[in-house]
Amino acid sequence: MVIQSSAPSCEANRSRDVGGIVIGIESTAHTFSIGWVDGLGVPGKSVSAFVRPVEGGIHPREAADHHAEHAGRILRELLDNEVDIADVKAISYSQGPGLGPCLRIGASVARSLATQLDVPLVGVNHCVAHIEVGRERCDCDDPVLLYASGGNTQVIARLDGRYRVLGETLDIGIGNMLDKFAREQGIAFPGGPKIESLALEWLSENPNPSLEGLELPYAVQGMDLAFSGILNAALNLVEKGAPLPAVCWSLQEHAFAACVEVAERAMAHAGKSELLLGGGVACNERLRNMCDVMSLSRGATSHVPEKFLCIDNGSMIATLGRLQLLWGTPTKLDESGVRQDLRTDETPILWN
Numbered sequence: 001m002v003i004q005s006s007a008p009s010c011e012a013n014r015s016r017d018v019g020g021i022v023i024g025i026e027s028t029a030h031t032f033s034i035g036w037v038d039g040l041g042v043p044g045k046s047v048s049a050f051v052r053p054v055e056g057g058i059h060p061r062e063a064a065d066h067h068a069e070h071a072g073r074i075l076r077e078l079l080d081n082e083v084d085i086a087d088v089k090a091i092s093y094s095q096g097p098g099l100g101p102c103l104r105i106g107a108s109v110a111r112s113l114a115t116q117l118d119v120p121l122v123g124v125n126h127c128v129a130h131i132e133v134g135r136e137r138c139d140c141d142d143p144v145l146l147y148a149s150g151g152n153t154q155v156i157a158r159l160d161g162r163y164r165v166l167g168e169t170l171d172i173g174i175g176n177m178l179d180k181f182a183r184e185q186g187i188a189f190p191g192g193p194k195i196e197s198l199a200l201e202w203l204s205e206n207p208n209p210s211l212e213g214l215e216l217p218y219a220v221q222g223m224d225l226a227f228s229g230i231l232n233a234a235l236n237l238v239e240k241g242a243p244l245p246a247v248c249w250s251l252q253e254h255a256f257a258a259c260v261e262v263a264e265r266a267m268a269h270a271g272k273s274e275l276l277l278g279g280g281v282a283c284n285e286r287l288r289n290m291c292d293v294m295s296l297s298r299g300a301t302s303h304v305p306e307k308f309l310c311i312d313n314g315s316m317i318a319t320l321g322r323l324q325l326l327w328g329t330p331t332k333l334d335e336s337g338v339r340q341d342l343r344t345d346e347t348p349i350l351w352n
């Protein structure tokens with residue numbers, strides 16, 4: 001299968017000015033964030049608040065209450081320190097996918113702001129925003145994307161005006177898997193960064209680590225992935241007495257290698273020579289390093305945006321909002337309802 005591409009150059013998008021600031025509101029799950037881009041798409045600083053459950057996972061209703069509680073303060077902080085309200089040209093927001101109650105808070109804030117300021121409203125696809133912020137920031141035009149976040153693990157390439165999912169997790173997202181493993185060890189959400197530092201601790205004590213006694217199932221099934229088997233096996237290893245830092249190291253090696261293998265196969269099938277990493281798990285240095293090594297070995301390049309743009313943030317929503325404003329039409333109020341199950345490939349990619 002060779003995927004024909006007609007991807008636009010990022011340069012072409014950046015040379016068009018929308019004539020003002022685009023605000024972006026993110027509220028799909030654990031983060032409520034408002035950020036912005038200027039008329040040429042350069043991202044500003046997001047102001048964010050994060051749900052940090054004391055125990056257990058994220059409860060949609062409680063997270064929505066958190067977002068409602070912090071929305072006013074965050075908006076005030078943004079307007080006091082970052083953005084002149086007179087320059088605002090449009091309001092964009094995450095329309096989906098995500099947790100319904102959380103999405104509805106962001107959409108309500110967006111609708112009221114757009115109405116109050118009498119500017120266009122732009123509903124965007126959260127997953128596509130993770131892609132576009134990376135593409136714009138890293139200057140890669142037509143990549144295979146490895147989108148590794150809490151709720152999503154997808155390998156994506158552009159075809160016929162859509163981002164097509166070539167492979168994805170069949171059960172839980174890689175970040176959720178890391179968070180669940182961490183939670184069972186008494187590590188607070190988000191678990192990914194702590195697992196990364198424990199893995200580094202193991203490496204510093206064992207410069208040439210062995211997988212002996214630390215093997216886990218390998219999660220590749222054709223072009224798809226699965227992580228619940230790895231999670232259970234890793235939990236069993238700890239229960240049987242394996243050192244936690246060692247299991248964290250092994251968990252990263254197995255789970256990341258599986259993602260990178262599928263990404264490499266996608267690059268080969270699709271004939272692409274750029275890899276773009278996105279989503280919260282893309283903050284991980286070991287995953288970044290594996291992507292570099294794989295890309296180098298096949299004469300390709302690997303790209304990843306700054307860490308503050310990998311985790312959920314308002315500026316990535318504004319990045320996509322600006323593109324949709326340039327190339328598409330604003331979202332009508334009666335079509336601005338949230339879409340909990342919005343898929344990556346449902347959103348037309350019009351910019352070229």
Ligand code: ATP
Nearest residue numbers: 149150151152175190192193280281283284311312
């Ligand atoms: P989506 O809706 O796109 O799935 P999300 O709600 O999961 O987004 P993100 O901010 O994209 O939110 O990703 C959060 C995830 O990233 C969490 O699971 C967290 O543990 C993981 N993460 C953050 N930093 C690291 C890191 N350094 N190493 C591994 N995982 C990380």
Ligand code: FE2
Nearest residue numbers: 149279280312
């Ligand atoms: Fe995300």
